[in-house]
Amino acid sequence: MKYFLKVEKMTVGYEGKPLIQDIDLTLRQGEILTLIGPNGAGKSTILKSLTRQLKMLCGTVYIGEESLKEMSGSRLSQTMAVVLTKGIRTELMTCEDVVATGRYPYTGRFGLLSTQDRKIVSETMELVNITAIRDQDFTRISDGQRQRVLLARALCQKPQVIVLDEPTSYLDIRYKLEFLSILQRMKRERNLTVIMSLHELELAERISDQILCVNGRYVDRYGSPDEIFQEGYIKQLFSIDTGYYDEENEDIELEKAQGTPRVFIIAGGGSGRGLFRHYQRQGIPFYTGIIAENDLDYPVAKALSAKAVCTQSFEPVSDEMVHLAKELIDSCEQVICCRKDFGTGESYNRKLWEYAGSVGKQRINEMDSKG
């Protein structure tokens, strides 16, 4: 297999002090590598070393056949382009001027643009959809537009590799999606190799061919998104101790309410999530059940309830489970039902609802109260 970008035993750090050691990675042309990890874990340090902004302390990087260390400045700038959110200064520059600076490695002694350069600039602006703002001052455009201008600038450099440091961090959801879509298109159409850091795990999972997890001392994991997003891993990587992150469903919840529950919630099919979160906000602990593991309510129930009675997917609910749920109901004062109608497959929930009535618990039908 032919690799395009190969990093061997790279050690990065500041002022001779190693921060992250022995980084190995290989990328084929047209692949997207994403760096994830907590703040200050060294994602930017790795990116800076790869772009030669920072001297790497050890190891070698090959791009194609060439060693990164031995490339001349202008050769490097024709091979690799960067998009950094911070650190670009412009004065009296229109968006078009900023994009045009991408042609720098190709212009002559005085940096004057040729007709060919101008053509590339306007084509690239077309490509990332910023032609409309070409004459606007770069400092007066929105964050989303700014990132696209910087991307266009990088693309003008006609690089084979593009390195982006948290390109989506300041963007709203619409621009995040738009920005990453452009990257994906470039990867497909131009066989562009992309290396970037992202904070949005769900987006990283969607777009990346490979993911590198950095935790501040070493590369913790490196592989395909499927290999990375395994149960419990994100919680460990980010040292999450308050709150909850579910890799499988990408569900993120705040910390559950503490205390002894006085409420039992009958949920299922996604009908209970809203109420679970409402109770979490109020700081009220609760039990819930009976929920199958493939139910939409399941990840939220698992994250927020004091105890959730759960059953395996596609298996009948055992009497034992029903019994367990009844015990929980006994310890409560209130039972809330989120189900509008009990389906034929959830007779167990109907049983629980009826049981609550027979033992004299206060029954509240959530659907009724919603009117």
Added chain:
Amino acid sequence: MEQRRKRRYFAAFTVLITGVAVFMILNICIGTVRISITDFLAVLSDPTDKTGRIIRDIRMPRTIAAMVLGGALALAGYLLQTFFHNPIAGPFVLGISSGAKMVVALVMVFLMGHAVKVSSAAMIVAAFVGAMLSMGFVLLMSRRVSSMSMLVVSGVMIGYICSAVTELVVTFAEDADIVNLHNWSRGSFSGTTWDHVLVMSVVTLVTVCVIFFLSKPLEAYQLGESYAKNMGVNIKALRVAMVILSSILSACIVAFAGPISFVGIAVPHLAKGMLKSAKPILMIPACFFGGGVFCLFCDLLARTLFAPTELSISTVTAVFGAPVVLWVMIRRNKEKNAG
């Protein structure tokens, strides 16, 4: 857009070059002895004429000096502003002029004490040493303080220290030297000879050409270091070049005219405003010509306003330059609050 810009650049340079020409003629013709333009041309051809001597030996060298040194000063300011990414940097506020002045004063007093005549080359070298000395201090400070205003404050402090030392030297110098030194240390174009003009022109023009050839990497540098690096610019080499070139220019000015305030800050901003662009390839010539016009204008006022008493050139440049600096700061503050 492109057309409109080109027209603007063309207009700006037309104004600047015409300004240089007009003010050069005015500076030569206006003075205690008034000379009409027809006289001026007639007088030039007759070397024995008395007015001809005034023009040739006094006004012409002085006018050329004001033009060349003004240009050098504005360009030095522009380089320093680019270097520090600081809009109010300049050789005067950063204490570089004062440093140069101090070393020149020391050398002058020392050599005069030994009855040695100071050559222009020696003056430039001494000024360059002083400029680099102050620059070294400012660079050290810039590593420790990140804010723009703190950098300027430390520059001003260095300037005060150097000025104090200079004052001390001047106070204890031989009486005969004082007049000479005193005039010079306040900043003035008076007493420029053709020899001076030759040396300063060669030094300045060579330096300006070198800077002009750096306009491409300077453009990249303006975007910020990370971007410049990615664009293949050798940042270290460029920074060293900027320090040396701006020090040479500052040294040249101080050696021949003493410290002149505000031109270095005000002119680049005025030029930028005229061009509506910060591109080095335009700004470098614009600053040079703009600085020339500005200093010609100020020197004309300095000479004529209270004639026969001559004002120091800094008095005039401050009156016109300081408001520009205030305007720049207010505008930047506004932008910061808006953005």
